[in-house]
Amino acid sequence: MTYLRRLPKFAYAGPTTLSEVTALVADTAPGEILLLAGGTDAILQMRRRERTPKTVVGLKGVAGLDGIAEESDGGLTIGATATLAALAASPLVRRRFGLLAEAVLQIGGVELRNVATIGGNVAGALPCADLPPALMTLGAKVKLAGPKGARWVALDEFFPEFSRTAAQPNEILAAIGLPKPAPGSAGTYLKFHDRHSMDMTVVGVAAFVTWDAKKKAVAEVRLAYANSAPTVMRARQAEAVLKGQAPSDDALAACAEEACKETKPRTSWRANGAYRLELIRALTKRAIRRACEKAQARPGDAP
Amino acid sequence: MTKPLVPVTLMVNGERYDVSIPPWRTLLEVLRETLNLTGTKRSCGEGQCGTCTVLIDGKAVNSCLYLAIEAQGKAIQTIEGPAAGDPVVERIQHAFANKGAIQCGFCTPGMIIATKSLLQDNPKPSEDEIREALVGHLCRCTGYVQIVEAIQDAAGALAAKEGA
Numbered sequence: 360m361t362y363l364r365r366l367p368k369f370a371y372a373g374p375t376t377l378s379e380v381t382a383l384v385a386d387t388a389p390g391e392i393l394l395l396a397g398g399t400d401a402i403l404q405m406r407r408r409e410r411t412p413k414t415v416v417g418l419k420g421v422a423g424l425d426g427i428a429e430e431s432d433g434g435l436t437i438g439a440t441a442t443l444a445a446l447a448a449s450p451l452v453r454r455r456f457g458l459l460a461e462a463v464l465q466i467g468g469v470e471l472r473n474v475a476t477i478g479g480n481v482a483g484a485l486p487c488a489d490l491p492p493a494l495m496t497l498g499a500k501v502k503l504a505g506p507k508g509a510r511w512v513a514l515d516e517f518f519p520e521f522s523r524t525a526a527q528p529n530e531i532l533a534a535i536g537l538p539k540p541a542p543g544s545a546g547t548y549l550k551f552h553d554r555h556s557m558d559m560t561v562v563g564v565a566a567f568v569t570w571d572a573k574k575k576a577v578a579e580v581r582l583a584y585a586n587s588a589p590t591v592m593r594a595r596q597a598e599a600v601l602k603g604q605a606p607s608d609d610a611l612a613a614c615a616e617e618a619c620k621e622t623k624p625r626t627s628w629r630a631n632g633a634y635r636l637e638l639i640r641a642l643t644k645r646a647i648r649r650a651c652e653k654a655q656a657r658p659g660d661a662p
Numbered sequence: 663m664t665k666p667l668v669p670v671t672l673m674v675n676g677e678r679y680d681v682s683i684p685p686w687r688t689l690l691e692v693l694r695e696t697l698n699l700t701g702t703k704r705s706c707g708e709g710q711c712g713t714c715t716v717l718i719d720g721k722a723v724n725s726c727l728y729l730a731i732e733a734q735g736k737a738i739q740t741i742e743g744p745a746a747g748d749p750v751v752e753r754i755q756h757a758f759a760n761k762g763a764i765q766c767g768f769c770t771p772g773m774i775i776a777t778k779s780l781l782q783d784n785p786k787p788s789e790d791e792i793r794e795a796l797v798g799h800l801c802r803c804t805g806y807v808q809i810v811e812a813i814q815d816a817a818g819a820l821a822a823k824e825g826a
Binding site for chain 1: 708709715723780795798799
């Protein structure tokens with residue numbers, strides 16, 4: 360009866376600046392420290408004793424880590440502890456990065472979105488996370504802060520394997536950066552799950568296209584998948600199949616077929632691998648069609 | 663590890679509580695076991711059912727997934743709110759009782775707190791918006807129809823009061 364269980368014992372640190380956080384993380388053994396942002400996943404992992412840290416470092420009080428700011432080049436920088444509710448409510452996100460708002464609103468309910476953070480959703484490195492596919496197709500980079508300063512890593516190179524990130528043990532995910540979307544671009548995130556809401560993703564597909572109105576073709580396309588491999592992944596070969604093509608039934612079918620070859624969905628009690636492949640095939644086509652419709656509905660806009 | 667108690671100050675329903683608790687206690691555990699505010703219920707312990715919902719700085723949150731130590735310095739509101747004089751919660755409670763939105767009552771505290779949070783942001787929610795706001799709340803008795811009606815009723819009554 361795990362639900363009645365206490366959390367495992369730990370010491371708590373509540374730093375107020377990012378440099379205090381990196382100092383606390385420095386020179387600690389793997390698993391010794393748990394960075395607690397929203398905690399909607401981490402607390403459950405502790406209750407299940409999957410993680411039993413010596414010290415929990417709470418990030419809710421770190422100043423300036425939850426900002427959502429527009430950059431001078433039209434890009435967006437989102438602090439790691441920005442909540443999903445803050446993202447969904449941000450006029451900037453809704454207007455310019457609609458795909459992200461769409462993905463956010465498919466996660467949990469009000470109570471979870473009020474505390475869950477974008478950083479937690481990404482740094483957890485779980486294949487079922489819904490934001491990484493959307494962020495990958497938007498061309499996201501992650502900012503890793505360490506004792507010697509910060510570096511940026513492309514999100515599609517951030518998940519080398521299941522449940523692991525490219526961050527060094529003494530680095531923490533501080534922010535997520537999104538470039539300015541190209542004119543005439545739009546995306547969508549389709550998530551398949553059994554229940555209407557509050558459910559784990561069986562397969563999630565993000566598609567982001569830049570529409571060439573003159574050629575009536577897909578100038579650029581990015582596809583990324585949740586729960587279709589041990590990590591969230593881009594399907595670059597499938598993207599290459601569609602790039603420059605008109606989104607005809609044949610072109611979409613060829614692209615979806617390639618996506619099925621590239622992904623490696625697993626069998627679990629939630630769904631078996633063959634079923635997930637069917638989902639990948641169907642949702643890839645549907646997501647690209649919807650993204651194209653959206654992009655065409657806003658021709659030539661400079662987002 | 664022995665129990666290293668840490669001093670924590672919590673503001674609950676406008677009242678100040680100074681407690682000594684282990685850092686691994688959730689807000690739900692401290693509300694129920696240390697402060698004896700047992701109106702907030704524990705059910706799934708996973709953020710699925712919503713019975714433990716409280717407001718932290720006005721935002722609905724699952725208190726089973728929130729460390730008490732992190733609620734320090736924030737305004738916490740629980741279902742015990744009316745005792746501390748919250749007319750909005752009281753009005754929602756009346757609507758739930760009048761519309762038959764309560765059977766066993768276990769989900770009700772969470773439902774009412776979620777309703778307060780919803781009506782704060784959206785005083786005239788549509789049925790869809792009400793259902794969307796309640797996706798994180800399970801009720802195994804009513805089938806939700808009366809709950810939606812109660813929330814519409816409360817919204818109407820509060821709007822009328824506002825206009826008066």
